[in-house]
Amino acid sequence: MPSEQxxxxxxxxxxxWVQLPHLGMPAVKARVDSGAKTSALHAFNIQPFRRAEQPWVSFEVHPLQGNRTVAVRCEAQVIDRRVVRSSSGSSEQRYVIRSPMRLGDQVWEIELTLTNRDSMGYRMLLGREAMTGRVLVDPAEHMLLGRIRDTELHDMYGVVKSSPTGLKIALLASNPELYSNQRLIEAGEERGHEMSFLSIKDCYIKLDDENPEVHYRGGHILRELDAIIPRIRPSVTFYGCALTRQFESMGVYVQNTAAAISQSRDKLFSLQLLIKSGLDIPVTGFANSPMDTKELIEMVGGAPLIVKLLEGAQGRGVVLAETKKAAESVINAFKAVKANLLVQEFIKEAGGKDLRLFVIDGKVVASIQRAAAPGEFRANVHQGGTATVIKPTPEERRLAVKAAKAMGLAVAGVDIIRSKSGPLLLEVNSSPGLEGIERATEKDIAGMMIAAIEKQVKRTV
Structure with missing residues (x-):
């Protein structure tokens, strides 16, 4: 028998499912987390203002996960601004509001922090402060208070299903769950296009000079596609580029060509192309024999220096060697396993930061500065670093645009480091991630990529 309490x-x-009636949301799926102190609500376009001399905030919410077409605009009085540490360990200062919440047949007021939860599995997090004294959690169960069907949600939010009337665009990638891939599918559907996800490993090709084809699992022949967005992970570059070339031979527009992707993925070749185009890079050395190690180190100005595996990506396979002895050990260890590597000068004045400039069709559309976590160095900004909006200089913009052009990429993430001699190119990425730059800049980069396809395909029709 349960006790009275x-x-x-x-x-x-x-x-x-919870209701936030004063915010205009009849249903929001919430993650119940007694390990989290505060509750959080997904919000974007957050704008502070004053009403009757009191601090208020306006914001928008996508209340349905995986659906960016439904947006609810809200206003609420700000009761606090506080620093909240996420489960990933990063800290963020958030606005705090109060709002009545209905859970089951009970209603009470709770505090909510506002943050962009686009990359999270739930639009709302229900923390223990909101549940204390009122709620018991059985973590092995879910939806004990009832389920809501998609048709009911659509009725609640006035969602009208319409048939796509635009282009047929396919995303060629490996993981449909990645933020970038989901955003591109959503952005295309929002603009009225018929979007589909093609798993690289499930595609195969028919080589025929008269009738080239791409087949998909189950024998389905991929026909009548207007455009392909290749998002090829490094581990499947060879096969992904083979598929991309096949679509090109079929007359399908591809946003980044196979040739452009291939040369951007080859770190050594890409640096050679950049130099050939008259663009500045850090001093870099390359050698095959361990006998050349000492000369290689001196070639780039000695230690500290950066050692990069040619096959590495997203900051992996990149090591900072702070002393000459450490550099010799790292280089010889890599060469012992027959790994190809680059040795690059270390730009101390960069302070563990670099710039990511996002280029679409010869224009820089967004830019951020990425800083490595304390105690890390610049290569690790890809892994747990922070991103902030920054305004690049005209010289940095020109450098990014020229770098994308040198690689032949219509869409590119160009990484630049600031040195005392001016900006230097680090890398040109053919499948730049969208999450960090969209969240930091609050720009619809995915929508810009789809808009660029619209212009190109209409131009060729």
Whole structure:
């Protein structure tokens, strides 16, 4: 028999539907997390203002996960601004509001912090402060208070299903769950296009000079596509580029060509192309024999220096060697396993920071500065670093545009480091991630990529 103190409490599972009636949301799926102190609500376009001399905030919410076409605009009084540490360990200062919440048949007021949760599995997090004294959690269960069908959600939010009337665009990639891939599918659908995801490993090709084809699992022949967005991970570059070339031979527009992707993925070749185009890079050395190690180190100005595996990506396979002895050890260890590597001068004045400039069709559309976590160095900005909006100089913009052009890329993430001699090119990425730059700049980069396809395909029709 449960004791009296538990009889009036609501029993919930690990996820439940809640209502936020004063914010205009009849249903939001919430992750119930007693390990989190505060509750959080997905919000974007957050704008502070004053009303009757009091701080207020306006914001928009996509209340349905995986659906960016439904947006609810809200206003609420700000009761606090506080620093909240996420589960990943990063800290963020957030606005805090109060709002009534209905859970089951009970309504009470809770505090909510506002943050962009586009990359999270739930639009709302229900923390323990909001549940104390009212709720018991059974983490092994979910939706104990009832389920809501998609048709009911569509009725609640006035969603009208319409048939796509635009282009047929396919995303050629490996993981449909990645933020960047989901955003591109959503952005295309928002603009009225028929979007599909093609898993690289499930495609195969027919080589025929008269009738080249790409087949998909189950024998389905891919026909009548207007455009392909290749998002090829490094481990499948060879096969992904073979598929991309096949679509090109079929007359399908591809946003980045196979040739451009291939040469951008070859770190040594890409640096040679950049130099050939008259663009500045850090002093870099390359050698095959361990006998050349000492000369290689001196070639780039000695230690400290950076050692990069040619096959590495996203900051992996990159080592900072702070002393000459450490550099010799790292280089010889890599060469012992027959790994190809580059040795590059270390730009101390950069302070563990670099710039990512996002280029679409010869124009810089967004830029951020990425800083490595404390105690890390610049290569690790890809892994746990922070991103902030920054305004690049005209010289940095020109450098990024020229670098993308040198690689032949219509869409590119260009990495630049600031040195005392001016900006230097580090790398040109043919499948730049969207999450960090979209969240930092609050720009619809995915929508810009789709708009660029629209212009190119209409030009060729």
């Amino acid at each position: 538990y009889r009036d409490k609501i029993i919930v599972g690990s996820e439940e």
